[in-house]
Amino acid sequence: MNDISLKDALKVVGTRPVRPDGVDKVMGRAQFGGDAVMPGMIFGSTVRSPHAHARIIKIDTSAAEAMKGVRAVVTAADLPNITSEEAFVGEGPMNFRDLSCNLMARDKVLYDGHVVAAVAATSTSIARAAAEAIKVEYEVLPHVINEMEAMQPGAPVLHDDIFTSGVDPKPTTPSNVVKRMEFAKGDLEAGFAAADKIVERTYTTAPVHQAYIEPHACVAAFNPDGQCQVICSSQGHFMVRAYCAKLLGIDISEIRVTPAEIGGGFGGKTLVYLEPLALALSRKAGRPVRMVMTREEVFRGSGPTSGGTINVKVGAKMDGTITAAHAEVILQAGAYPGSPIGPALMTCWAMYDIENASAVGFDVVSNRPKVAAYRAPGAPISTYATESAVDELSRAIGMDPIELRLKNAAKDGTKALYGPTFQNIGYVETLEAAKNHPNLQAKLGPNQGRGVAAGFWFNIGGESSASLAVNEDGTIALVSGSPDIGGSRASMAMMAAEVLGVNVERVRPIIGDTASVGFTFVTGGSRVTFATGTAVCDASDDIVKQLRGRAAKLWEIDVEAVEWRDGSAYPAGDNAGKFEPLSLADIAVKSGRTGGPIAAKATVNAQGAGPGWGVHVVDVEVDKETGHVKILRYTAAQDVGRAIHPSYVEGQVQGGAVQGIGWALNEEYIYDKDGRLDNGGFLDYRVPVASDLPKIDVALVEVPNPRHPFGAKGVGEVPIVPPMAAIANAIFDATGVRMTSLPMSPPKVRAALDAAGK
Amino acid sequence: MATVHLGATLCRTYCGDIRVVEVKALTIGRMIKELDALFPGLGNQIEESMAVAVDGEIFQDTLIDPIGPDSEVHLIPKIAGG
């Protein structure tokens, strides 16, 4: 069963069953965060800063508190004043004081939309009116939005306790530069000296939002005995529990979090924004409190990902050998430290086997919402620059862009810039799959161009828990701790069914609350099918072992003489004796009489997640009059290890690619001169719609990961890495103009064409 | 002895100019203790914010996974995702 090379022997893995939660979702019955109800619940709202940077002088809540229907008002004074403490709880390192201050401003507001107070009332409209009645007096301070301006001496300083780390000597005055980071190998100078052609250029990207369609939502109750209940939409209910406990100063055992269905996250729901506020309001009001963000609050108050500035220099010989590569990446962290600078540096040259390479980066705070994770955090930003530069290099030496990548491709044994040596990777196979795709035979017309780019993401494993119970009729109850963000219940049920040898319809998968299943890390880092899937397979193996034991008891033979295949127990050979096979249902119905219920649990801290590789090829047409870029054809090839449910694997690739198309062409945060967000809604923050897009063709490459029972690798993040460079490269192919700033929106493309006299 | 490569950024903070050390350890936990003895504070830094790549495979938040007698180990920033 665990020989991953035996793909042909698999009966469930690799098929496309209807997902177990599907009917609820197409009938409108699925319960999302904002649908959950608690008896007697009231409704919360927030007061948010209208200033990008200001000192809070005074908060007057008296008028709001006097309003009919208002039950509670909270400010930072109602939350513990947490001291600085670094931890790694959700996604990336986190300072709990920063998280507390981000949740509810203390002393200073650091961005437009920063929460300063919250209110609960008997209706949403009363709560909102009360929020408006809360008077906050501010001393407005100078602000800074752009990362390059924030780095300048004399820029408004957000925090007086940030002294740049990673530089020698350590500075003695505070600044907005949190840290400098560096990866290097070989001799860069010698590498560039050996190059025949060198490309050097600066690129910029705009901050973009994950833009999940479901706004953050929760309902929470803080009981007089200290016990708390939270029902919410998040990428990790154990993460919500940990943050609520820490930020409110209560024991983890007092908090039970039940995961609602989650309406998209893409990394953006790996932090808390509402849950601790709802609990604090509930504690004061004595009633459960529901809080749901408006769309504007989602844009202004929850984490987008960084914008950045990237300087790239890369050189090659005329035969295509890349001799040296360097990238300098400056990323906005938003109001508190923690941009994805590390992965931005580690991923940007990962596709290449380069002897001499370096990547240097800076994490910079500015007056924008604190960034949150967004699909392959950091990699799309840096890779847009490096893959654009490599395209320019391939044109400079007159080599096909896929051939250049094949010539320099990372393969098993390649030592990555950040240290480790790759193994079991499928990058070359992915390049070949892209190269051989029929879409590449399509002829291009006037103003049309084709672009290629590649991308890398590590994927992670980590802690997961799962349990299985054999019901008395032989069906299976499967509980895991991973919120299902895109169909993972289907793949969990399929892996269990494969191990047990039963039809997938006989396995009913659910997600347990924090009191019903062991700790499970967030649904993020493309880890669920890999890590939680491993726990599910381990528990299923245990069930098989128990089933064999029960058959052995019924047959009065040794357990070693019983084998399990196709969902039934068989005598292992003639010596074992002659017995009719016993199906899982046969054994289940007698389980009480052979030792009691059959159940198993497994917990893992999965290591050795296989990295993912993607190669995208895009055809575009540029309207030279308007600057509008139309996507004509899109091909995404990716090494996925093993596709458990191929439809949902393709869906991850298609969805990630389309988010990348939005990042490339439309999406950006736009600020006015006072640092207020100008486009906090879906009309002005334009995500791709159906009519913007062609089919997204997917080529799945399967180079199995030996660390997973069926060879699965993470798939969700890689596909957002290549699109921006692929599209920029296609625009160059169509027009001869190199777009070095995202988004490549019509006015910017039109301006670039103008500047080039085209 | 496993060969431990100290990431460039880490070197600046804890290890001076030293980039590579040999460590006698058969588990990640033992390696962290040995490194902390050599560079005080580094052990905590690794546990809090670093991943350990052993012969190319990345390990995070674990003390018990094995290191081979001739393993090549790289310390890198911990990886999360979206």
Add this chain to the structure above:
Amino acid sequence: MSKTHVTCTVNGEETEFLCDSNQTVLDVLREDLGLTGSKEGCGSGDCGACSVLVDGRLVCSCLMFGSEAEGTSITTIEGIADGENLHPVQSQFLKHAALQCGFCTPGLIVATKALLDANPSPTDEEARYWLAGNLCRCTGYDKIMNAVHAAAAELRGESA
């Protein structure tokens, strides 16, 4: 604040409710009638997650006041299936894996039904423009379009 008494038909049943002047049809459906299948993604008519049919017309229920519903017939996602028999649009969404998180799905299914009621054989371009008011952030729309065309074929009586 005095409430308005409204009588209308919701999913085939005569329904009465009282609403405040600032309550939308979406608010009434979700908060007063317990029909939470229609979702609020933006509250400004940009995302389509709250799509319902009002007298057969596709409407963002977040843009219509409850008091405007007097005398109308409203169909929500909860009224698309025939009892426990899924509508072909619903079953084809499942078959083609046209959903990931499922939050936009109710609106997309209502909008697709409206499309196929009006145009039983849409071209891909017609379908994409019709559904351009329904945002999906997960799927990239590819599998949604497959489901839409398969549902159209099924409704036309063609074998899939």
